[in-house]
Amino acid sequence: MVNLLSIADIKPKMRGWSAHVTVQEKMHIASSQKSPTRYQKFVFSDNQGSRVEGIMFNAAIEKMGSKLHTFKKYLISNADVKEIEEQYQTNGLTIQWVISAKTVVEELSEQGSCVLTNEFTPISFKDLASYADSKSQTVDIMAVVVDSMPVIPIKRDSQESFVQRFLIVNEEMVPTVLSLWNTFVENEGKLLTDHHNKHPVLICRRLKVVTYNGIALSTRNDSVIVVDPPVRDARSLKNWASRNEKELLALCRDKPYNNQSPKMFYGPRQKLTEIRDVLPTEKVSWVKCMFSFEHILQKYWYMACVKCRRLTSADYGCTYTCNHCNEKQSAQPRCRFDIDLTDHSDTITASIFGEQAETLLGFTASQAMHYFNRNEDLPLAKLHEELKNKMFIVQLKPGSTKNDGSYQRYTIVYYFEENAETTSAENQLHRGSNASTANESYLQITTDQAPSCVASPPDKEELPSRTRRSLLSSLDESEETTPKRQRKK
Ligand SMILES: [Zn+2]
Structure with a gap:
C-alpha cells in the first residue's frame, strides 16, 4: 500500500x-x-x-x-x-x-503534461537595470533565443574557462545578451547552438545581471536553465516567436543591442552619489557631473590587441602574438583618455575607453593616432567650450590599483548627457555607422562576466598604472619617476 x-x-x-x-x-x-x-x-x-x-x-x-x-x-x-x-x-x-x-x-505520465510553474515569476527585461552588478540579487527570466555566438576560451593564469553568448528576447522586444559559462556552454549552450534556428525558449533561474555593452545576463554556478520547458507560458512565447519570425531575423542581422541606450540601465531606483562619497569599494557608482579634460595633456589612444584590448608595443596593423590572450592578433589603436568629473562636492579623474571615448571626443582612435604621429594637437577647442555647459550622468567603476597604489583609478562604464535626447540620438547614429567596431565590442570580455569559481578573464578597461606611465612616457620621460599627472599650466 x-x-x-x-x-x-x-x-x-x-x-x-x-x-x-x-x-x-x-x-x-x-x-x-x-x-x-x-x-x-x-x-x-x-x-x-x-x-x-x-x-x-x-x-x-x-x-x-x-x-x-x-x-x-x-x-x-x-x-x-x-x-x-x-x-x-x-x-x-x-x-x-x-x-x-x-x-x-x-x-508519472499524466494527461495534459503541460505544467504551470507555481513559483516562477519571470522578470520584465525593462526592470533588469535595477539588478545590475548586484552581488546578492539574481533574476529569473523567460526568453527566446534568436542568435548564438561562437564559444570563446578565456585563459587566465593556468585556469581556462569558456563563455558563449546568446541573443535573447521576449515579447517586450528588448534584445539582451545572455552569457553562458563553462558547464552551461557544454550542456545548454550546445543544445541552443544546434537549435537556435528553431527559437528555443529558455527558462533561466538565478542569473546575474551585469553591465556589458548595456545590460546583460550571465550564469552563476547555481543558475538553472531549462530549454523548451513544457510550460504553458513558454509555449505561448514560442508561438509569439514564430508569428514574429521576420522581426527576430532582423534582430540577428542588425544586432541593435550594440546600440542599447545606456539610459536603459539608469533605472529609477538608481541612486546618485556625490563625487566626494565615491568609494573604490563600491563596484559601481552613478554620479552627475561636468566633464573637463582641457588641462590634461594626453595622447587619446594607445596601441592595443584587437581582441583583448591590452596594451602592446607592436606596430600599427602588425599581426603579433598577444601576451595576454595568447593569440595572433592585429595591433590597432584604441581610444582612451582621462576626464576630470566635477560636481559641487569634489573632482575625480576617470578614464574612458573605446567607442564611448570616440563619441565624446568626436574623433576615432585612428584619427587621434594620425594627429599624434603628425605631431599635431587634436582640434578640440569647440568641444571643450561645449562641455562647459553640459551635465552628464555617469556610471563609474574603480580601476585596479594592484601595481601602483599611489592613486585610485576610475573607469567610466557609461555616460549620457542629462536631458539631451538629440545627443543620444546622434550617438546612436554614430555607432550605427561603425558596424565593425560594434561587432568587436560585442565580443569584448569583462570581469563582470566571470562566475565566482574561475579566475577573472582579462579586463579590457583597466590599464595598470605602470602601463599608463609607459603610455605617457612618450610625452614626458619624467612621468616614470613622478606618478603624478602632467597638466598644462
Ligand atoms: Zn590580446
Missing part, C-alpha cells in the same frame, strides 16, 4: 512514505571543494506548493540523475530525509531527500 504524503508532512528520518513531486530545478553536477565528492541538486515541489531539496552523490548521479527531468512529475518513495546544515542551505530549503540507487523513483 502506498502511503502518499505531501512534502511538508515528510519529516527527517521518516520511512514508509511516497510523494508525488514535480522537478522544479535540476542543477549541474558539482563537486565539493574539500573532497572528491560529486553531487547533483534538485528542487522538488508538490501540488500543495511545498518544496524540498533533492540530492544525489557520486555513483547515484549516473544511475539516477538521468531519470529526473525538469518539470516532469514523479513518484518518489523512501529517500533518506535529512535536515540541511545551515551553511549548506540554498533557496531557503531546510530539508533534503538523499536519492540513492535504492530509492524508488517512477515517472
Whole structure:
C-alpha cells in the first residue's frame, strides 16, 4: 500500500512514505571543494506548493540523475530525509531527500503534461537595470533565443574557462545578451547552438545581471536553465516567436543591442552619489557631473590587441602574438583618455575607453593616432567650450590599483548627457555607422562576466598604472619617476 504524503508532512528520518513531486530545478553536477565528492541538486515541489531539496552523490548521479527531468512529475518513495546544515542551505530549503540507487523513483505520465510553474515569476527585461552588478540579487527570466555566438576560451593564469553568448528576447522586444559559462556552454549552450534556428525558449533561474555593452545576463554556478520547458507560458512565447519570425531575423542581422541606450540601465531606483562619497569599494557608482579634460595633456589612444584590448608595443596593423590572450592578433589603436568629473562636492579623474571615448571626443582612435604621429594637437577647442555647459550622468567603476597604489583609478562604464535626447540620438547614429567596431565590442570580455569559481578573464578597461606611465612616457620621460599627472599650466 502506498502511503502518499505531501512534502511538508515528510519529516527527517521518516520511512514508509511516497510523494508525488514535480522537478522544479535540476542543477549541474558539482563537486565539493574539500573532497572528491560529486553531487547533483534538485528542487522538488508538490501540488500543495511545498518544496524540498533533492540530492544525489557520486555513483547515484549516473544511475539516477538521468531519470529526473525538469518539470516532469514523479513518484518518489523512501529517500533518506535529512535536515540541511545551515551553511549548506540554498533557496531557503531546510530539508533534503538523499536519492540513492535504492530509492524508488517512477515517472508519472499524466494527461495534459503541460505544467504551470507555481513559483516562477519571470522578470520584465525593462526592470533588469535595477539588478545590475548586484552581488546578492539574481533574476529569473523567460526568453527566446534568436542568435548564438561562437564559444570563446578565456585563459587566465593556468585556469581556462569558456563563455558563449546568446541573443535573447521576449515579447517586450528588448534584445539582451545572455552569457553562458563553462558547464552551461557544454550542456545548454550546445543544445541552443544546434537549435537556435528553431527559437528555443529558455527558462533561466538565478542569473546575474551585469553591465556589458548595456545590460546583460550571465550564469552563476547555481543558475538553472531549462530549454523548451513544457510550460504553458513558454509555449505561448514560442508561438509569439514564430508569428514574429521576420522581426527576430532582423534582430540577428542588425544586432541593435550594440546600440542599447545606456539610459536603459539608469533605472529609477538608481541612486546618485556625490563625487566626494565615491568609494573604490563600491563596484559601481552613478554620479552627475561636468566633464573637463582641457588641462590634461594626453595622447587619446594607445596601441592595443584587437581582441583583448591590452596594451602592446607592436606596430600599427602588425599581426603579433598577444601576451595576454595568447593569440595572433592585429595591433590597432584604441581610444582612451582621462576626464576630470566635477560636481559641487569634489573632482575625480576617470578614464574612458573605446567607442564611448570616440563619441565624446568626436574623433576615432585612428584619427587621434594620425594627429599624434603628425605631431599635431587634436582640434578640440569647440568641444571643450561645449562641455562647459553640459551635465552628464555617469556610471563609474574603480580601476585596479594592484601595481601602483599611489592613486585610485576610475573607469567610466557609461555616460549620457542629462536631458539631451538629440545627443543620444546622434550617438546612436554614430555607432550605427561603425558596424565593425560594434561587432568587436560585442565580443569584448569583462570581469563582470566571470562566475565566482574561475579566475577573472582579462579586463579590457583597466590599464595598470605602470602601463599608463609607459603610455605617457612618450610625452614626458619624467612621468616614470613622478606618478603624478602632467597638466598644462
Ligand atoms: Zn590580446
